Amino acid sequence: MAKPDVLVLAKNIPLILDELPQFCTLHKLYEETDKDAFIAANKEKIQAIVTSYNVGAKADLISSLPNLKIICCFGVGVDAIDLGKAKELGIPVTNTPGVLTEDTADTALALLLTTLRKACAADRFVRSKSWSKNDFPLATSLSVGGKKAGIVGLGDIGKAVAKRIEAFGSTICYQGPREKPEVPYKYFPTVEALAKEVDFLVLTCPGGAATFHIVNRPVLDALGPNGFVINVARGSVVDEKELVQALVEKRIAGAGLDVFESEPKVPEELLSMDNVVLFPHIGSATIETRSNMARLMMDNLRAHFDGKPLLTQVQ
Amino acid sequence: MEQAGSGEGKAEKDGPVHVLTASPSAVGPAWGRLVEKLADAGFTVHKLWEQADADTFFANDGDQIKAVVPGHEGVNGEMMDRLPNLEIIANFGVGYDAIDVNAAKDRGIRVTNTPDVLSDDVADLALALMLDVSRRLTLADRYVREGKWEEGNFPIQRKVSGKKVGILGLGRIGQAIASRASAFHMKVAYHGRHEKSGVPYEYHSSLVDLAKACDFLVIACPGGASTRHLVNKEVLEALGPKGCLVNIARGSVVVESELVKALAEGRLGSAGLDVFEDEPRVPEELRKMDNVVLQPHIGSATFETREDMADLVVRNLTAHFSGKELPTPVA
Numbered sequence: 001m002a003k004p005d006v007l008v009l010a011k012n013i014p015l016i017l018d019e020l021p022q023f024c025t026l027h028k029l030y031e032e033t034d035k036d037a038f039i040a041a042n043k044e045k046i047q048a049i050v051t052s053y054n055v056g057a058k059a060d061l062i063s064s065l066p067n068l069k070i071i072c073c074f075g076v077g078v079d080a081i082d083l084g085k086a087k088e089l090g091i092p093v094t095n096t097p098g099v100l101t102e103d104t105a106d107t108a109l110a111l112l113l114t115t116l117r118k119a120c121a122a123d124r125f126v127r128s129k130s131w132s133k134n135d136f137p138l139a140t141s142l143s144v145g146g147k148k149a150g151i152v153g154l155g156d157i158g159k160a161v162a163k164r165i166e167a168f169g170s171t172i173c174y175q176g177p178r179e180k181p182e183v184p185y186k187y188f189p190t191v192e193a194l195a196k197e198v199d200f201l202v203l204t205c206p207g208g209a210a211t212f213h214i215v216n217r218p219v220l221d222a223l224g225p226n227g228f229v230i231n232v233a234r235g236s237v238v239d240e241k242e243l244v245q246a247l248v249e250k251r252i253a254g255a256g257l258d259v260f261e262s263e264p265k266v267p268e269e270l271l272s273m274d275n276v277v278l279f280p281h282i283g284s285a286t287i288e289t290r291s292n293m294a295r296l297m298m299d300n301l302r303a304h305f306d307g308k309p310l311l312t313q314v315q
Numbered sequence: 316m317e318q319a320g321s322g323e324g325k326a327e328k329d330g331p332v333h334v335l336t337a338s339p340s341a342v343g344p345a346w347g348r349l350v351e352k353l354a355d356a357g358f359t360v361h362k363l364w365e366q367a368d369a370d371t372f373f374a375n376d377g378d379q380i381k382a383v384v385p386g387h388e389g390v391n392g393e394m395m396d397r398l399p400n401l402e403i404i405a406n407f408g409v410g411y412d413a414i415d416v417n418a419a420k421d422r423g424i425r426v427t428n429t430p431d432v433l434s435d436d437v438a439d440l441a442l443a444l445m446l447d448v449s450r451r452l453t454l455a456d457r458y459v460r461e462g463k464w465e466e467g468n469f470p471i472q473r474k475v476s477g478k479k480v481g482i483l484g485l486g487r488i489g490q491a492i493a494s495r496a497s498a499f500h501m502k503v504a505y506h507g508r509h510e511k512s513g514v515p516y517e518y519h520s521s522l523v524d525l526a527k528a529c530d531f532l533v534i535a536c537p538g539g540a541s542t543r544h545l546v547n548k549e550v551l552e553a554l555g556p557k558g559c560l561v562n563i564a565r566g567s568v569v570v571e572s573e574l575v576k577a578l579a580e581g582r583l584g585s586a587g588l589d590v591f592e593d594e595p596r597v598p599e600e601l602r603k604m605d606n607v608v609l610q611p612h613i614g615s616a617t618f619e620t621r622e623d624m625a626d627l628v629v630r631n632l633t634a635h636f637s638g639k640e641l642p643t644p645v646a
Contacts, residue, residue, distance in 0.1 A: 113443035167498030
């Protein structure tokens, strides 16, 4: 039987170039100079799309492939995939939840610790030889323990973050669309109410329309001048202009950010601040997890072509 | 010289407390609050770092001094001799390896430190360094600030959760590190002079074996002669090209020259260092490396904890000069 044709939209997904060709014929769209021409010439063949959390798949591409049967996403976030169009056409979408939970939680903790303790600024201080002349300015280096953490989105990643933060001696509150009776943490129905209560907001919710700009000016005002924002979710969750303004005007104490509204662009004002930590969207960027993600994605794709149930279909 | 206004009778009884700091690393906003608290408690404070000439100060005022509050630079026998009425050294910090405790004992001088209040902060920094180094996070932050993200993605790194961490010195700080590491599903093992009963972690009687068995080796033991240069070339090589060393204890525990060579030659994977053999001097080679994170001895350097440490120093001094039991004596 001929190997099914798969359109690959994202590069640098580990393992797929070694393993997928064993049971698929790969078409790497990212290598084509004229992508539209390529699609026009090959659209009938394509049975599957392999993409990533940041490349996604838009409605017009999905619609243009008459024999598309599945979209497999490398990553858990599917906000860059037009799920509405996929559903309309009856095309299942799979992602890679679970395997990246720990890494993303680790990244959130790292942001919290390095932001409050100014670890990156301190490293710059030592490398610049300033230590030989002065003490490191510590007036705004703060303890992580004994504080209140507000988690926005208590899913798998949020729960993993909560467990870690508790070990550092802080208490957990959370907000989400529903209260979760199985957790021992205090629930707040709105992000603003949560922000008022806590010392730091940790964002671990999905991206997309439902969470667009839920961290806005009123939330930042409620968080206050001693509060921190830690974001490992999506840039879209935060009104970035308001966040930058709040930092510039010292209406919040600092921020640790792994995600931004227009990656890889990062607001200029943040680049010189010592009370922010900036990561280039590396939430799950480890060798171990990326290969686990790739494997899970390939297992979904394989299951589809073997007529077996998908492992992690997006509902 | 700062004189307190009120002091409930303590001011008359107490001699001036001399706040000693010979090194810049002990001068900073934390000392400001400490000096305020000492003055508020009725002590008269002398700041050695503000004296025009130390010798003149000792000659003229040395005999007034009844207490010393040193930072990292400590107090040796020679200084004790220049302060003939010295009764107590109240260390601002938990590590007192820079204080000649035997010389103090010989002269009947009490010594106190500031344990417990800083254990959490120091443990927090140890975890921050483990995460930072393994995931190359400070490097990632630099990557963003230098505009490199627009040119391409940051390379993927090594996972932290679920790995094995070895702790050298399972004291208060070591145990605080262990409980945090456990929340990251890390397997914890340790080495020290003796096995500790009642802890759920695996004991290794050999430091080399511990280093061989672990992904991270975190140094959390006291400084001083008994731990000097324990982490030597053999231990570093046992930790290996994928291993990570974290030091939040004392620079003296590590053979620094071997550490620098091992990192440069790839025999040791990476290191997170808050302490160095000769602070504030940091080996030039380390400053240029991407596989290290360097901190200027800030393990306990948070606003909250420095307040707590200053309060504990004042409590020790107040207790001594009221004839009460010392809260946290080491001698």
